[in-house]
Amino acid sequence: MKQIIQSFKTGETILEELPAPKVSRGKVLIKTTKSLVSLGTERMLVEFGKSNLISKARQQPDKVKMVLDKIKTDGLIPTLETVFNKLGEPLPLGYCNVGEVIAIGEGVSEFKVGDRVASNGGHAEFVSVPKNLVASIPDNVTDEEAAFTVIGSIGLQGIRLCEPTIGETIVVTGLGLIGLITAQLLKANGCNVIGIDFDQSKLDLAKQWGIETINPSQGQDPVKSVLQMTNGIGADGVIITASTKSNDVISQAAQMSRQRGRIILVGVIGLDISRAEFYQKELTFQVSCSYGPGRYDEDYESRGQDYPLPFVRWTEKRNFETILNSISKSYIDVKPMVTEVVELEDYLKIYGDIGSSKAIASILNYSNSNYSNNVVIESNQPHKKNPGIAIVGAGNFTKMTMLPAMKGLTANLKYIISSGGLSGTTLAKKFGIENSTTDYEAALHDDTVGSVMITTRHNLHAPMVIKALEANKNVFVEKPLALNGDELDKIIDAYKNSNASITVGFNRRFAPHAVKMKELLGSGDNPINVIATMNAGFIPSDVWVHDLKVGGGRIIGEACHFIDLISYLADSKVISVCMNAMGVNPEENTDNATLLLKYENGSTGVINYFSNGSKAYSKERVEAYSQERTLTLDNWRKLKGFGFKGFSSAKSKMDKGHKAQFEKFVASVNSDGALLIEMDSLVNTTRASFAAIESLKKGTWIDVQ
Known part of the structure; x- marks a missing residue:
């Protein structure tokens, strides 16, 4: 399928060939017919992408501070590699999609195949969207009209926060797409509406709907004009839908408001607020968050957990439905805002000069869509005879750690599998991987694939490991191996019945x-x-690693690294664990804890896993004590020895063992498939991490099976 993406590295807008997404639980798969280009938002992204590195840094001072902190702990070169890798990530454009449902995921009952729907999917021929971000289109609403659903919901949410009543005067500053729809909705709500913009064509359009207008470019003073139109009272509310770096807009909004007026920010403006202007009138100022309640809530958006209507009347999905109903009943008219309709293949007619475009609404039309889960990547890499490797997951670990570490190895990278297709295709082109796909089963059914490397979110590890073992594929899985005992037991059974090996990413x-x-x-x-x-x-x-069902928490998900490391250094297995956590009533998903480990051979281990320390301090430190000798390892860069004959210290660049681990794994799967870490040790480390959580719950030592 084809999808429009934006390169932050080059600033180029590209129509990319990508594997189409597969439908998954809680989602619907949509074949796109139309999508609306949000010229304001997308213009900002395109212009940011085209700006140079210094300009990008000036626009994101918070990110610059993070980079400087990382240089102090990780060093200059690793930090620069991270920054340039991040800039190399392409961004999918668009969030106003209309199409036909062609597949339904498990747990979705609201839709059926053939339904026409609007969603926040991107500019792509096929999109897979969570059910709470999809709404059915009334029969009398065309696809072109329905493309305004999501953009209209942004304005609607601003109105809901403003809480206008019949007869009030509301000013809309900025009559772009969102502003024009906002003005119409306010008019339908019985309000007196005043629109402010510098573009006379937009003001003329607003006048058609009975909206009073002000054009500052023609010498009209926004503040004086509003006061004159309201007989000196001022506006009851101001909704700002403009996009500008200037602080004038917020100042003018305060000056034109009545006593105790409301100001709602929907757009992006300078926010150097004058306390005096707000203090004297006791003004209320609020920033509106996108489409409405539920936005950025993983439970609502990704897991499909709706908010109960009696308590949250208007969610983002119900806002979608309201806009569609308003179009259906002619409360608002979106047709006059359509400036151009362009075929997807001619996308550069819109994006080629988006910075100077005077268009209001540009519609992309999709007429020749071909569905395929796989894209073959043209590569100059020499053909490799070794068994193929399929990489599952194209996130930060794969991109920034695994693939760079595997560069130059004799690995025959046959597939990269990602849920959306974009990140996988980008990495396939960069690292010479033959196929980018969204279909895990395709790799498992390919006889030329001998191994699978899994780097997905933690909740997918166990089921994917089991499927790979059942297909007799060697497995590398980034930690953790499993999230609970039941998953681990199933993996053990699958391993016993398979001819394949397992490696867990305990790289330390x-x-x-x-x-x-x-x-x-x-x-x-x-x-x-x-x-x-x-x-x-x-x-x-709210990040997924803390979710016990998805990430397993940071002890199971991350502290397991050091359980394995201590087991390696002690050359023994953990027999019991005790964990204590910070706080009066610590929870089982704590990330501030101390683990005590007892080993079969009498060794002891202490793991301090803390999330409340300074970023300027070393991220990892190891101390070992034995026979009046001591070793200290600081951040995988400096090793010091005390009491050792012939050894006092060693220094290197930061090296956590990833490259050595992948070298051994590739050599193993290319030859005899020998285990890098004994299965008993992998199981012991995993059970020890489970025992730590159980210990915290029960407040006692827990024996490891």
């Missing part, structure tokens, strides 16, 4: 400094004490 044990520590400490005949501290950094509570 393969790091050069860890290997040196093991060499210096010797075999497991002598017990050791190890203290490992992870200054993990704060992650907001």
